[in-house]
Amino acid sequence: MRASYASDPALTRGRLFPEEESHFRSPFQRDRDRIIHASAFRRLKHKTQVFVEHEGDYYRTRLTHSIEVGQVARTIAGTLGLNQELTEAVALAHDLGHPPFGHTGEDALEELMAPYGGFDHNAQAIRIVTKLERHYAEWDGLNLTWETLEGIAKHNGPVEGEIPWALAEYNARHDLELHTHASAEAQVAALSDDVAYNNHDLHDGLRAELFSTDELAEMPILDTCFAEVDRKYPGLNYYRRRHEALRRFFGVLVEDVISVSQANLKELKPQRVEDIREAGRMMVQFSPGVWKDLKVVREFLFHRMYRAPDVVETRRIVTQMVRDLFPLFMAQPELLPKQWRKDVEEIAGDQTALARIVSDYIAGMTDRFAIQEHARLLDGPGLDVLRGSGPGRVRQG
Template sequence: MAAPYATDPAQSRGRLYAEEESAHRSLFQRDRDRIIHASAFRRLKHKTQVFIEHEGDYFRTRLTHSIEVAQVARTMAASLDLNVELTEAVALAHDLGHTPFGHTGEEALNALMAPYGGFDHNAQALRIVTDLERHYAEWDGLNLTWETLEGIAKHNGPVTGDIPWALAEYNKRHDLELHTHASAEAQVAALSDDIAYNNHDLHDGLRAELFSTDELAELPILHDCFAEVDRQYPELNYYRRRHEALRRFFGLLVEDVLAVSAANIKALAPASVRDVRAAGRMMIQFSPALWRDLKTIRQFLFTRMYRAPAVVEMRVAVTQMIDELFPFFMTNPEELPKQWRKDVADARDETALARIVSDYIAGMTDRFAIQQHARLIGGTPVPAGVTDGH
């Protein structure tokens, strides 16, 4: 039975466009299913986290990452007596707005869009599910519930100050109460994202040989994980040893969040999801001690992985691609696919055109962006970069 502070689908604020609901699925199950069947979700299989899509079959993509996040989120939501379906829907949708080439692509597109309101991947995810997925007869977008949209928009906390334009535009017609915290379910999705990428970036960095197992074993948290494995399995081979250590690391992160979050909820004693939104702080958190250790690990990953020479070389190359594709389509919008050219015809000014071009480029997969750049512009191909030898 769900806790009183869980989000109850029977009390949902509903959808922007009224529709008959399913007799067999709750509102949030239906939201989850619509996200899974979305074109943008399928494209995540060829969008990468750190490495470019063609660099190796074993590295995480945005799709495998989203599945891992959803798995962690389901586990934690169930443990905290939250609504599992809503948590899963937000977790699966959280990366829909990412550009090709990971955060490098986002940084490039944000710089190009600076004169037109900028680019933010969280706001773009909301734009995708409320506008750019155009498959239904009666509306644009997926017509998700208010609670799922709220979770996508503000799972990382209230959105105040300079609100990304895509989020601000939608909020004018469907108030998501951006000044408050999101539901506990959305907060679980946010922490599940942190857990998943902290774990799998260590896996991927090892596979890419950007650092060694011995170096990982010297880091906080991981030192104890390796020590425990060595005590229990003193003769374990190299690959199994690191897998066992990282498995324990993963489990420690989950257990820490569950313990701290349960304590936060007990202290607040929320009688409803409204109390969670009005709490003034996140209910779902890491402990301060573990968070400090995680920051040390993240700094290690930043230096040794995200800014490794081969990754930096790739960043330069893919930034150039985005920098060249954007002005090309601004000057030659007739090169956009047919279904995009109607929007171009309706564009009132340069800002409207820039947003169409931005939407198109942001939706590209790594491989499609590389192919389009080669076809339309040519030039030096993407460097080989880091590979896993597969």
């Protein structure tokens, strides 16, 4: 049964461009489906999560990560009596704005775009779903509901201080009330992201042999998980043992979020979704104890996985690729594909507008395509140099 503070599709604030709604899908279901069918969503298949895309078929990509986040989010949302379709839509869209090479690529674009308003992947996700997806006859973007756009924009909390230009540009047309918290559904999507990547980065780090099972078994939360497995399955095969322990780690995080969020909601006693937005704090949270323990796990991953010596070298290589491509397209926009050159023709030499077009183009590249274009246009080293640099771990956490 849906709670009174859940987002009700029948009461949606609607879409920027009015359209006839479906007879058999709710507005939030349609949002989710449009996100899944978007070009940007498909490209997540070949975008870095932790490992550069070429390095192995078993490592997570942005696409598999987003699917895992969506699964966690639906579970938590259903237990809290929230709208699962809206929660899943926000979860699946939350990484659409990431450029190639994960946070390394984002750092490079942020530096290059500093004179032109900067770069922010959350704001870029809004730009993608409101402008850059150009498939429909009557509008640019996906024409998502206000609630889904709100969730994408501020699932991590109110947008305070200087608003990224890409978000400010859309917000001027369609007020997303950036000063408030988002719905509980969007907050669930945000915490589900933390649950998913803290769990699967441990999986991938073990597979890459960046650290050992014994090291994990000594860490907070994980020590209890391994001890429970050893009691229940003495002498269990090495690979099954660590999988069972990480399953339990995953369960601890999900159960903690549910328990704490239920307590927060019971204390607030919200009667409508606006009560969640106006609460002045996040309703969906980890407990202080689990959050403290997770910081230890994240610090371990930061040093042992995201900042391992060969990681730093891979970061250097792919950062240089982005730094090379950006000024090349700025100087020679005729090298852009035909559909992008049409946008350049409309800006009459405006350098800021040109930089934003170039940034949009580079941000939309997959890891593989960015490497190939660098090799084609600049006689770069291509995949060979990355294969020679060891596992290319470029995520920052």
